[in-house]
Amino acid sequence: MPKFTKPTWFAFGWLGLMLFFVLFGWLLPFKPWSFVYENDLEVGLFSSGHILGTDSNGYDMLASVVAGTRISIFIAIASVGLGGLIGSILGIFSAYLRGKIDTVMVTIFNVGLSVPNLVLALALVSVLATNVDINQAVPTWRRVMVLVMSLTIVLIPILGRIARGATLSWAGREFVTAARSMGMKDSKIILKHIVPNVLPALIAVAFLAVGVVIIAEASLSILGVGIPDGASWGGMIARGRNDLEYAPHVLYVPLVFLALTVISTNHLGDVVRSKLDSREAKV
């Protein structure tokens, strides 16, 4: 069992809880999120029946925040996973093969990086997640998919460049030349020697990226192009803003969830990074 510091244990615990909400939130004996408690409008924390209170529409805050967790975390994991997968495949291949492919890929990455993230996501969402008939609401799942897609597109060049850089340094090592001189096929060299060595660096960055994506999703929701109706953390924050004066908990509850999650992922990213560095130092 590796030794961890207290903050690391906390980060594990918190992210474990968030994952539990995502996977099994629907099992919890909560009041349903969609149900309006008209008798309990905007009650504070620790009210009877509503541990985290309710908001101005009478939704139970605990139920809301758990539902929000599902959407926010799903978006973060899905976009980082997809972006990481596509980005690292592109990055690793272009760095390993070098030549023209690499030049083209680097150019594409650079163009991708030069477009401001939020503007790109904003554009994509407003084009893809609107209905021709403005009277009909866009279903939440479609909004989620479009958000995942746009954030993935933003992440591909970021993670791709990191994969490319790491691959360049590992592919230059002599054990790669040794493997080639033993007659190993390129595809196998990439799988056996490059990927396992590049992966730790990517995982460290992926943790940081999850935090960045959660914030990005919240920003988009606050701007009104993310997930509407308080269905995600960002949506809840957007909604809670209005009630800041007389019911601050409506804003603070999702904010605390968001902050703790981002701090936890960033911390774990650092832990992975330093583990990696200490191993690198020995190499």
Add this chain to the structure above:
Amino acid sequence: MSSLLSVKDMSINFDTPRGSLEAVRGVDIEIPAGMSVGIVGESGSGKTVMCRAAMGLLQGSNVKRSGTVVFDGHELTAMTKEQVRDLFGSGMAMIFQDPMTALNPVRRIGSQLSEGLRLRLGMSKADALARSKELLELVRIPNAAAVMKSFPYQLSGGMRQRVMIAIAIACNPKLLFADEPTTALDVTVQAQILQLLRELREDLKMSMVLVTHDLGVVAGNTDYVAVMYAGEIVEYAPTTKLFADMRMPYTKALLESIPKIDHKSGTRLDVIEGRLPNPTDRGAGCSFAPRCKFAKEKCHEEHPELKRDPDGHLYRCWFPIGEAL
């Protein structure tokens, strides 16, 4: 003869997860003024740790030190970090094995070189730059003006080592520590750098400590040699004397394992089998006994003290070479 640097009973321990690591054990050494002393040993013999500690460069909470270091009348071990730092440059200076990591990769040579001069000697910018160029010429860098404007990566390994030497001698130090200064270089460049160090030492009346794993490097470049093994000095003598009359079997074995150009081709080299003993657990007897061709029972059981011949030759061996048994 007065000694410029004298180290008395120095021991260095590192606390590691696997126990206390004895890097240096009870080392006494004197560097006479104006002389050059070679410290020879394998990787892990404690030679580098000993030099860093002598310069007060060893820091960290896991380091335990004992013993005294006196440099030019100052007892370094009793001084604060700031006071020791003030001795760098004009008192002591150091050059390293890998000049690339010792130079800042994003700054031009001229600015790195002149910075020290302005800081230490309070020169004006123009004076410092002019002096920097002189220093580069002093270390025989052709085209010094162009090198001033270069970045470290644009120079070859040999040129970078020359730049490091220029930085080290900028404030006329009395003592230069050279830690494996030529190990990363080609033999041709190694010969040039060693020649340069010999000449500079003469011109600047500088003492030098030359740390190396190669007895061949020590032979023509030092006045005294200390051989280190497993954190201890195992033999110490004037260089000519050491090579003429080796007492310690380890020194002899080290010399014999060097490939030589007058060696007959196709013959096997004599090797020292095995490796250095585990630094966290050094056993009771002579540290070299497990690898020594002449080891007897006594060698495995009792730790030999440093013995002194009447002529000052020191060695740590129960059965030294050339002594009737």
Add this chain to the structure above:
Amino acid sequence: MAGSGTAHLRNTVDAVLTARDLTVEFRISKDKIVKAVSGLSFDVIKGETLAIVGESGCGKTTLARAVLQLPPPNSGEVVFDGTDLTQLPKENLRSARTSMQMIFQDPISSLDPRMTVHQLIDEPLEIWDRGTRAERDERINTLLNNVGLEPELVLNRRSYEFSGGQCQRISIARALALDPRMLICDEPVSALDVSIQAQILNLLQDMKDRFGLTMIFISHDLAVVKAVSNRVMVMYLGKICEVAAPEVLYAKPAHHYTKALLNSVPIADPTRQRATELLQGEPPSPMNPPSGCRFRTRCAAASALCADQEPQLREVTPGQFVACHHPVA
């Protein structure tokens, strides 16, 4: 010198490897081309060790890699066992490479830090599907014993737990796994302490005798090469200066560059007179090598002829070939 020519090729049927007129160039930018190896030829006879000696940047490593087609040379041919590797289709080249294995300078970087010693040595056997699991394990143990490592103690450890000398032993075991005919050692001992150097040099010599290997041994240090080689080729800026048997070359170097290299070797004897005429400066850039003899800019004996005409390799004494207009008398 530093000239061209093929006078030193022995054209015998015993030649395991013959390289003719190899040229390797790297384009760094539109108008900058590094001429790493220029029209260089050499051969290695069965059971022989050819030492290739020269300073950093003389192209010796590039030359070795060009033999393995990593990357292939820009022009010239590499005939190994009767087949020209430069003409071989990719798939055949892959299997041809197994009979030539390489040992690298940096013992630590040549082993994947994520893999255990068992995995490292098993790798070549696995690629070529040599035998069953049990047979392969048996083979791995034999190989480790051959290089002086105890299988039980090392099998499950990773490269960073070992010293440089031990890593080099592991590399040698791995290189021998596929029963190569030829071993290309690129500065195998330069990163090691003197005491460990001797151990590795002896081990290489033992392996060569035991398995009848043919060897190319690259080094910048003539002293290291003396003990192991049968023929020494001195290179400068991508060309050959001198080729000869070590007894001749060390006793009577014909090329001024060979002589300078010999003078730079440190002598572990303080009473011996040190050579005063050291080679000064460093090799010029391979992007823009001097005309004629490439060594002329650092050569004390250089004349106008050396700038105009590139010297060709010629035999000065039996078996000693030199590319110099004014060889050392």
